[in-house]
Amino acid sequence: MIGTAEDALSRQPLTKEDIERMTSNIGVTYAITYLFGTFTVIFFASTLTPKLLGIDLAYASHEYERELGAGKNQLPAGQFEAIRGLIARVHSVGPACAGSTVQELEARMVGVVIERVMRGTESVTLKPSLALQEGDHVAMAGRRAPR
Numbered sequence: 001m002i003g004t005a006e007d008a009l010s011r012q013p014l015t016k017e018d019i020e021r022m023t024s025n026i027g028v029t030y031a032i033t034y035l036f037g038t039f040t041v042i043f044f045a046s047t048l049t050p051k052l053l054g055i056d057l058a059y060a061s062h063e064y065e066r067e068l069g070a071g072k073n074q075l076p077a078g079q080f081e082a083i084r085g086l087i088a089r090v091h092s093v094g095p096a097c098a099g100s101t102v103q104e105l106e107a108r109m110v111g112v113v114i115e116r117v118m119r120g121t122e123s124v125t126l127k128p129s130l131a132l133q134e135g136d137h138v139a140m141a142g143r144r145a146p147r
Contacts, residue, residue, distance in 0.1 A: 002026055088115070088141040093132045103128035105138075112142040
């Protein structure tokens with residue numbers, strides 16, 4: 001569209017300055033119309049269309065969630081939650097754990113695995129014998145306690 005407009009302007013019997021001025025306005029005009037067009041579609045689809053079609057979006061959304069089984073604690077046979085039982089956190093090493101090795105810390109917190117250690121802005125090579133320092137940032141992962 002922009003290329004077509006520039007081409008059409010270049011073929012007009014206008015001065016070079018007029019063509020350059022109008023060509024520089026093409027991008028600005030496109031940006032403004034793009035914004036208004038986008039907001040109009042969003043407004044129309046979210047506000048006017050449901051009213052014209054007689055749809056209660058809040059009710060329809062809740063019904064759709066119910067049909068899909070949202071909020072149920074038990075899944076049908078053969079289905080399972082995707083990794084919901086795993087959590088990951090990043091902690092800063094405090095004085096109580098400073099000096100401990102990765103292996104010692106993992107043994108102290110059963111079921112937790114240390115994934116990465118950052119010392120300042122540098123990633124430290126992870127090995128069981130790595131001694132943690134106060135202020136290190138440790139990324140840990142483990143299973144969520146059963147409910």
